[in-house]
Amino acid sequence: MSRKLLTGLIASAALLMSACSITLDEAQTASHGTFEKQYAPVVIGNLNALPDIEVVNGVTYVDGILVVNKEIPLPPDYSPGLQEEVIDAYTEMFADGAEQGLDFTLVSDFRTYDYQAGLYNDYVARDGREAADKYSARPGHSEHQTGLAIDVGSEDSATTLSIKFGDTPEYEWMKDVAHEYGFIVRYLEGKEEITGYQYEPWHLRYVGNEAEAIYESGLTLEEYLGID
Numbered sequence: 230m231s232r233k234l235l236t237g238l239i240a241s242a243a244l245l246m247s248a249c250s251i252t253l254d255e256a257q258t259a260s261h262g263t264f265e266k267q268y269a270p271v272v273i274g275n276l277n278a279l280p281d282i283e284v285v286n287g288v289t290y291v292d293g294i295l296v297v298n299k300e301i302p303l304p305p306d307y308s309p310g311l312q313e314e315v316i317d318a319y320t321e322m323f324a325d326g327a328e329q330g331l332d333f334t335l336v337s338d339f340r341t342y343d344y345q346a347g348l349y350n351d352y353v354a355r356d357g358r359e360a361a362d363k364y365s366a367r368p369g370h371s372e373h374q375t376g377l378a379i380d381v382g383s384e385d386s387a388t389t390l391s392i393k394f395g396d397t398p399e400y401e402w403m404k405d406v407a408h409e410y411g412f413i414v415r416y417l418e419g420k421e422e423i424t425g426y427q428y429e430p431w432h433l434r435y436v437g438n439e440a441e442a443i444y445e446s447g448l449t450l451e452e453y454l455g456i457d
């Protein structure tokens with residue numbers, strides 16, 4: 230907030246406080262004079278600005294960031310493949326991790342709509358729809374269809390796609406540096422109510438430059454963009 234605006238607000242507040250101390254009669258008399266002006270709404274910056282949502286060929290961007298979640302789908306024919314910048318980013322992260330003695334593996338990357346449909350239907354057949362929805366996306370709702378999401382694993386294959394990955398040295402290092410490569414851990418612990426997914430320490434979403442600010446905020450992508 231600017232100093233000028235702040236000074237203005239303090240002045241308005243002082244006027245309101247003094248106005249409150251006058252009698253009702255005085256207030257009624259004054260209401261057609263300057264009194265009314267003091268109650269004019271004060272607009273403070275754009276604190277209530279709505280997120281900038283744009284839908285391009287069925288793909289939703291919020292403040293320029295592609296968003297897919299339980300509510301926001303992708304069209305079935307959206308099939309961009311794993312994006313070059315994502316390949317570069319994880320390749321560099323894995324290499325830097327290797328220098329620390331860490332052993333990352335790429336478990337999963339781009340998935341088509343049809344592939345996700347097959348996965349989801351298999352999970353529903355095995356565990357039921359309610360359980361499947363907690364760990365698997367419905368077709369058209371997987372971040373893997375964006376070509377911007379990857380699942381990573383460690384040398385210890387017993388932790389693959391398991392919350393046990395969160396206890397590996399790989400995750401311990403990755404969770405605080407992934408943003409330097411443009412990634413965020415998308416489905417955070419304790420944020421299940423917002424993301425709709427259980428904690429997935431292995432699932433990274435590439436967001437590029439914005440990753441650092443999102444990481445520093447400690448928020449989910451939905452909260453950060455104001456669409457939670």
Ligand SMILES: [Zn+2]
Pocket residue numbers: 337373378379380431432433
């Ligand atoms: Zn994933």
